[in-house]
Amino acid sequence: MPQEAPARIARELASHGYTADREAITLLARADDTATALLVAVEATPDDALKLTADDVRAALDEGGPTARRDPISEGDDGASPDDPETTTSSASSGAVSDGSDAGEQAQEASQPEPVPDAADDDPSPVETEDGSGGVGQSGRNEHPSSSAAEPATAAESGGEPPVETEGSSEASTRERNTDQSLRDLDIGNDMTGRSTGTGEYDDFVATFRDRYERLSKTLKGRVNHRNASALEASPGGGEAEMVGMVSDIRSTASGHWLIELEDTTGVFPCMILKDRDIAGLVDELLYDEVVAVEGTLSDDGSIMFVDDLYFPDVPRTHEPSTADRHVEAALISDVHVGSQEFMADAWERFAAWLHTDEAANIEYLLIAGDMVEGVGVYPDQDEELDIVDIFDQYEQFSERLKSVPGDIEIVMIPGNHDAVRLAEPQPGFDEELRSIMTAHDAQIASNPAVVTLEGVSVLMYHGVSLDEVIAEMPDAKASYDDPHLAMFQLLKKRHVAPQFGGHTRLAPEQQDYLVMDEVPDIFHTGHVHKLGWGQYRNVLAVNSGCWQAQTDFQKSVNIDPDAGFAPVVDLGSLDMTVHKFS
Structure with a gap:
């Protein structure tokens, strides 16, 4: 029997009030009768348990019994995943693009609430992009990587997919997701939530x-x-x-x-x-x-x-970034915009399904840099473009979407300008009412901006509203929407994420300026402008991660052509980055 999509199993478990680690989902997916195995496992799990573990599944199925299936990896079962085709290409910025993942069939199935359409209609396999120019790869780091502007963004501007060039195929990774929580180390700094002192006085x-x-x-x-x-x-x-x-x-x-x-x-x-x-x-x-x-x-x-x-205060030329002591990865995304008619639900489900696959087994952290939902009344006539008109219902649906993500991934979120927090920066994290809605995975919520340290690697997360201002004030060669990382370089030079007061960016007065970059980050992660771009600036990896929302009428009116459905993934052990495309 074909292997069930892990994301579908995760959603079914979520409907029963459970999350599950990856190995548990894998065991259920390999059962001959997945539906029966799922029912048995849920019924056997203690009532006070919130997370289904591999041991729970093994005990419930009495491994080796009639509902269990042999491990196709170790025993050569014909249910093993087929070899993955791997393709590469060079874009305008010399980036290599490869289309290859064992999530392909699973991701397509998971993304469709109804029967799956003809595969020719939509290729669900993620496109993996690596900077071949040395801009972000281990092969070389470029202090002036304007030539390594995000190649998928260039392709998106021309209205087509990034060109794909076939290199061959390789066997799918068999690595299991590491669920040893003791190896993880996550710390959040510069969080001003609950610490606001401003009254608006002079x-x-x-x-x-x-x-x-x-x-x-x-x-x-x-x-x-x-x-x-x-x-x-x-x-x-x-x-x-x-x-x-x-x-x-x-x-x-x-x-x-x-x-x-x-x-x-x-x-x-x-x-x-x-x-x-x-x-x-x-x-x-x-x-x-x-x-x-x-x-x-x-x-x-x-x-x-x-x-x-x-x-300028700038990043020292001698800056050397920190790296993790093991092979562990973080996915960087932003601007999900649940509630919009243009929210790309299918692309999101492909992404979530892919996270359950062996190829994504090393992704243990997911960082979301703002705009979880579309919001209400953010721009003129926005109500005409809403699929969900109630802000609390939008967050309910966003939380449901998070349930498709593997339960053992650590999630950190900061708000953006579409979220239900104050618009003035720094923005405190979501209030208790919204936190009580977004309970999936017990995600950690911080203010905008925040410094998230993952196993020694510091990630400055900032939603990025000030990028509009930087781009408006500077020549295209120094800052543009097509190359958003160039605007990020300017903020790194200034060691401040939003220096200009009284312009487009709303700033709130506090006793402490939470927008100053006291320490140089290893990774600078932003969103907001809905464009994909990345590059190295003096060994700091700057990433603007695109969005999960197709072009809206409002964006058409202001000439914004979004790069949607991309997931940059950073290896924290080397700071090498790949970009996976799910749209």
Whole structure:
């Protein structure tokens, strides 16, 4: 009998109020009569148990009895999965794409609530993408990987699938999912949930900016001999000068030069960047309210500094990322948008079914960077594009979707701008009412942004609303929707996820600026813009993970062509990344 789709078994167990580890689902799938085996296992499980284990299944089935099936891997049963075809291709960015997974038939079956349509209508196998240019692979890390822009995004823009080139086939992996919880180590930092101090008063804003300045200036004062604004104003003029300040104004002069006003805790001082200087190109990268350092020469009257060099807090060139001590992987996704008419349920179920397969056996963490649901009233006439009009029902359905994911995967979620939390950043994690709805897998919920450390590898999770602002303010070569990781590089340079106050990004004043990157992350994970892109910036892997929502009418009106149904997977032991396509 063909093997039952693990995701279907997981959903059936969920309907009885159980989750299950991967080995338990595998045993049930290999039974000659899966339905009977499932019923026997559920009935034999103690009433107070919430999770079905492999031992529970073995005990219930009395392994070797009439409902048990021989292990097709160790005993050569003809029910073993067929060899997987593996295909590769090179895209515009030299990425290799391979279409190969033993989840193929299972994923298609799991994604269909009704009988499966003709396979020719929809190939459910995930497309696996690896950066062949050295941008993210172990073969080489590129500090300037703009040439390694996400190749699936390029293909999506042209309206077609990423090109696939067949390399051959290989046997499916037989590795079982590791369920030894003692090997896992997950810690969440920078979580401001329940710690908000802002009241909206003037003093709150002063506290936020002062905290930002003091923390980022520590990084910059090691590079320049800082003199504050008051000391510079009192200077007789002439001679060298250096300062660390927050950008309070940027304007061009009639002659085409740039006047930058920098503010510190003592006052404001004007700095001139001449148009013929090499650093003039850096003016395009400046945002209001970010902290930078400058060095140059004071005018004879001491009223202005002529800037020779400009520095961002930046990632040190010597940065070496941390890695896990074992082969363990994390899947990075975002922007699920359950509740939208364009939510890609079939692609999600393919993804969930694939997570049950041997190919995904090393994925032990799933990080979701915001926008679990579509929300209500987020943009004009959104109600016309909703499949579920009640916000609580949307979260109920999202929780149901999580039940298709293997029960032994650790899930971490942060909110986004479509979620039912405050819009101003930092955004606290979901309140108790929503947490009580999203109970599947006992997912860990943190604020936006948050730093999630997985077995020594730090992942900065940020939903990414400020990417809109960075892209709007900078030239396409430095930040664009087609290459969202370039905008992420800019935030890494600034060591702040949303520096500009008063623009598109709503910012909430707190005693502490939770948006500062005190420590350099090993991985920077964002979403929001619905585009897939990744690259290395000074050994930091920046990943924007696309979405699970097809193009809406609103997106058409603002010319957004989403990259949907992708799941980037990072090997925490090497920081190599692959991207799997399920749409």
